[in-house]
Amino acid sequence: MQLDFFPSRTLTLYLAKLFVVRILAVLIMLVVVLLALDLLSETGDILAAPGNGQAEILRYASLRVPQLVSRFLPYSVLLATLITLVTLNQNSEVVAMKAAGLSAHQVLAPLLLTAAVIAGVSFGFNERIVTRANATIKAWQAAEYGPIPEVESGASSGVRSNIYLTDGDNILAASTLTGSGKDIVLTGVTWYARGPGGIIREQVRSARATYAAPGWRLENPVAFDVAGAVTQALPARVVGEALTPERIMLQSVDVDGQSFWELGESIAAYDAAGRNTDEMRAKWWHRLSGPLSALLMPLLGSIAAFGLARSGQLFVRAIIGMALGFAYFVVDNAALAMGSFGGYPPFLAAWAPFFLFLLVGETVLIRTEE
Known part of the structure; x- marks a missing residue:
């Protein structure tokens, strides 16, 4: 026994x-x-x-x-x-x-x-x-808790949330990201144009942004000028020209939302880009x-x-x-x-x-x- x-x-x-x-x-x-x-x-x-x-x-x-x-x-x-x-x-x-x-x-x-x-x-x-x-x-x-944005093909897969990107002193934030590569669509977008010392000079909001090669085209943006405290609607505007789709995909990785094998691929991509992966x-x-x-x-x-x-x-x-x-x-x-x-x-x-x-x-x- x-x-x-x-x-x-x-x-x-x-x-x-x-x-x-x-x-x-x-x-x-x-x-x-x-x-x-x-x-x-x-x-x-x-x-x-x-x-x-x-x-x-x-x-x-x-x-x-x-x-x-x-x-x-x-x-x-x-x-x-x-x-x-x-x-x-x-x-x-x-x-x-x-x-x-x-x-x-x-x-x-x-x-x-x-x-x-x-x-x-x-x-x-x-x-x-x-x-x-x-x-x-x-x-x-x-x-x-509203409708989740869908990608161009109509499928709602690959949605990422709370995107935060820096372009020099400026900041591009988005509530959600759908799609990949040049088909990326950002929703709930806010562009913060900052001056010396990190002071925000202008804040531009848009419901949707797409890749403009280079930069990201804001649709029906509304700008708020901090110095003059003036809000005005603008025509379509391109911002963040240094932000490529590859960089956005790297910076918007959701660790908890990826499987074991997908996370391994993301780690390999980070290593190739010289990013910290600890x-x-x-x-x-x-x-x-x-x-x-x-x-x-x-x-x-x-x-x-x-x-x-x-x-x-x-x-x-x-x-x-x-x-x-x-x-x-x-x-x-x-x-x-x-x-x-x-x-x-x-x-x-x-x-x-x-x-x-x-x-x-x-x-x-x-x-x-x-």
């Missing part, structure tokens, strides 16, 4: 089923509560847009659910681990398994296998669904290490599985397991932030917390139970 990593097939399926049911229950509870709170804060803004109603609220909810699932799945795995192991301990099932000759690692093996499957599903879910939801909801919010590389590596955090949770929460339930220390063990799990999330976020601005190498920022807490979990398990 000690040479087998997994217990019997029946016991493996029993433990895996318990674990999956509790993960789903905790995840649904968290998503429902957090979605309700989010809708309370956003419904007013959604309904403020002309023509919006219940359908738009449901659309917003459908975009937010994947984001909430992706963000709180690791927390759900941690809480489900503690609930499952505490229940097994209280019912003396862990004692029975150890009396049958199972080691602590064999008791946890079905949970680790289930967590590995969940990590794989989470990666695919993030790449296929969450990235698209991120890009869509950002573009929708940039349009103030932040993008850290998040690129985290696309792999993030879902794998589910694999750590049974290990970090395993302290709640062992020890006599009647000793009065089960609650303390559960608190320690929860503390270890949440400590991982704190360290992981801090390391990712450090890697984003160059404090850590991107690879180290993404993977160091995972391997650190893997060693911590193994050390605690071996020292206390093995």
Whole structure:
């Protein structure tokens, strides 16, 4: 028995089923509560847009659910681990398994296998669904929950939001970008003409801008002269002649809205242009290490599985397991932030917390139970 990593097939399926049911229950509870709170804060803004109603609220909810699932799945795995192991301990099932000759690692093996499957599903879910939801909801919010601009061909794919570009001392800002190359269309455009010292001399607003080769043609612009405090409508005007489509595409990369492979291509393009890629590389590596955090949770929460339930220390063990799990999330976020601005190498920022807490979990398990 000690040479087998997994217990019997029946016991493996029993433990895996318990674990999956509790993960789903905790995840649904968290998503429902957090979605309700989010809708309370956003419904007013959604309904403020002309023509919006219940359908738009449901659309917003459908975009937010994947984001909430992706963000709180690791927390759900941690809480489900503690609930499952505490229940097994209280019912003396862990004692029975150890009396049958199972080691602590064999008791946890079905949970680790289930967590590995969940990590794989989470990666695919993030790449296929969450990235698209991120890009869509950002573009929708940039349009103030109004109609999302469509590209010339009529498809609304490839929408990027909150574009901010510099042309010397001047600034070109746009709420959304659609299309690519010479077919780029900017909407909600503002051109800031600045003088020495960064002082704004003129502000020009336009609903739409297209590439004029060179520069960007503002359609029906309205200019505000800061010195004279005068607003006037202008004919079509070309601005930002140094801003090429290639430069705009580089500066408008939405890391959260790109898949793992698309982000890799963006990083390669940034490298070719001599741009800093630390932040993008850290998040690129985290696309792999993030879902794998589910694999750590049974290990970090395993302290709640062992020890006599009647000793009065089960609650303390559960608190320690929860503390270890949440400590991982704190360290992981801090390391990712450090890697984003160059404090850590991107690879180290993404993977160091995972391997650190893997060693911590193994050390605690071996020292206390093995």
